[in-house]
Amino acid sequence: MEKKYKVPIGPVHVGLKEPITAWLDLEGEKIVGATVRPGAIHRGIEFMARDRNPIQVIYLSERICGICSFAHVVCFLRAVEDAASIPVPPRAQYIRALVLELERLHSHMLWAGVACYTIGFDSAFHLGMVLRERVMDVLEVLSGNRVNYGVATVGGVRWDVTAELSKTVKDMVKYYKREFSPFYDVVTADPIAKARLRDVGVLTYEEAIAHSAVGPTVRASGVRADLRESSPYEAYVDFGVKAVVPQDYYGKAYGDVFDRFLVRVHEVYQSLDIIEKVMEGLPEGDIMWEKNLNKVLAYLKKAEGTGMSSIEAPRGDDTHVVHLDGGDENVTWWKVRAPTYSNAVSWPLMFKDNELADAPLIINSIDPCISCMERMLVTDASSGDQKVVTRTELLEKCREKTRRLMQNDRN
């Protein structure tokens, strides 16, 4: 009989609010079971917000996650606007949609690059990162920052789209339409990359539904779930977004890591189309419901109600619930549900029957970000021996598998 191992992974793991510690049960190289324990980076953000007013919480919600920071801000603001019945001018809605799509672009490119890095395809990683810098430049022109933009505020946005910016954005769209397909071809046409990504970490249609997976993870399993389509919020009412599912492009959805890659790549093209529509249809008018911050705060102090909002962040459906009490200027209570919170529930299913060498890839496949493992402790259950597998060794294991495949390919 093969020896059984229990392998803990984590917790030094860069994953927004939910960095994960996972224990994998191994039989030889095969993963037979997995337990997941989040919580290393639980900062109690919802608790901190009880002492702050909605304007202050904007900057807190921006720092829930550095990658989808704008998605969290917009989601929080929509919940506040729902609770206090504040209208958002159309021009502000369009600018929000613009920044949301720019953010999706850079998040998906980062992910695609990191997925290539995990399988040892370093040239594609650097190619992806070079491509990503262009959209970071545009975000910097728009807001002055690379990561936390500070663009949105209650009832609108703080920065307007100038003629100069719209030219920058149009140039960027042209650049990506030209430069992105070589990157995509390099990865999808590569037989080794395909062998590493295909049939790894499979999540079936039924499992994805039952475990409430969201975003590119659920779409890769063939479910047409995209909040921009099923519940068009703000400016998305005008755009007619359609969910990207692999069966529309390749006939069949496998629900594996390769499909998650394809979905994200096609969403990059989709985002470019949406950005073009935003720039063409940008309506004239105000960008703020009320320019005077003190008036906004006074209004929010009187407002009472519970508001809720779900929007499609780069990794999936992001939900915020906010309650405001009349007479109290602070946020009474607030609940954040980041997309990985939902996707992490289905991790144990994805791990099942895969090799240990694929574990970093599967962890990465739902896009919790890079540098997932600090070190791992391998315990030999039969003898009680312990062996430390560092993250480098695990990554090396993952890359070794690619080399093995290349060897076979040559023979």
Place this chain on the structure above:
Amino acid sequence: MMKLEKYLEILPKSLWVTTCNSGSCNGCDIEIVATISPRYDIERLGMKLVGTPRHADVLIVTGPVTKYMTNRLRRIYNQMPDPKAVVAVGNCGASGDVFYKSYNLDGPIDRIIPVDVYVHGCPPRPEAIIEGVAKAVLKLERLREDLKKAGEQQS
């Protein structure tokens, strides 16, 4: 003491850097990834990101240190060989910044482990992170001299 610019010209050793996210929002961490990407490319300066603290000279810590991470951060620090330097990247690692009044924070970082260089910004730009790591060179070199002297005295 020598000036940083002068010093970098005769950099005695390539710096190997490891990172630890102790509760940050990920913003600093993606900027650290950006530093190894072709635009900023720290490898041209002889610096390299490594996966394990056992190989590293410099530890980059981000985040306000959650209770879950406190002991793990200490363990990572203790695993690094001497001489070593710690760089706290981001405002929240230095002072907590927006994260205050919580039941689950033990930070800032300098309450847990000694910090040599603070890089401010939320998040700092990649250039600032590179500068912060380069400043750790001076500290490392002094520590190396001390260790050398201590060794000579013993023998």
Place this chain on the structure above:
Amino acid sequence: MSFPKKPVDNVRSAKTPEEVLSRIREVFGDAVSAELRERKGGKEDRVGFYDAWLSVPKEEFLNLVDTLAEFDFPQFHVISGNDDGDVVTLYYHFTLFQVAGRGKRIGVNVSVPVDKKDLVMPSLFSRIPGVEYSERETREMFGVDFDGLPNKALVFLPENWNESIKPWRRDEAGPSAGDVRELS
């Protein structure tokens, strides 16, 4: 009726929010109160979709979820809530018709008051496995127990946490001033 496993992915079989609400009124009568909110957007301020807000007593909660499941598999978002003095009010957030086509989604937000004398809710785990983290989180943050949840380990709090402290409670079970730290 068995709980559905597949979502409705046919545009024609999606129901309007009025139809869903009238069915709920038919089953529960006055026990459930309902409010419908329009979500508008775009240049012409058109209605994009609807959110329904229901409030239901604890005894009827499982029946309500089963009634929602007559229409579609209720996709689960999260459990939010607040300590409201004598009760802990939990808000369950569901989605109906998430894959039934453009603008067909209905957000269903269900509020359930749970008395502090009997802080137990029936678990949805056997119906919707995706609730696991939310139920465990609600358990550790509010002290609401879930009947039927197999794994009740801590999710977000550190492993050496004193489990008698429930961070999001506002009464004596919550964190005392000494537990909360000012960083700067």
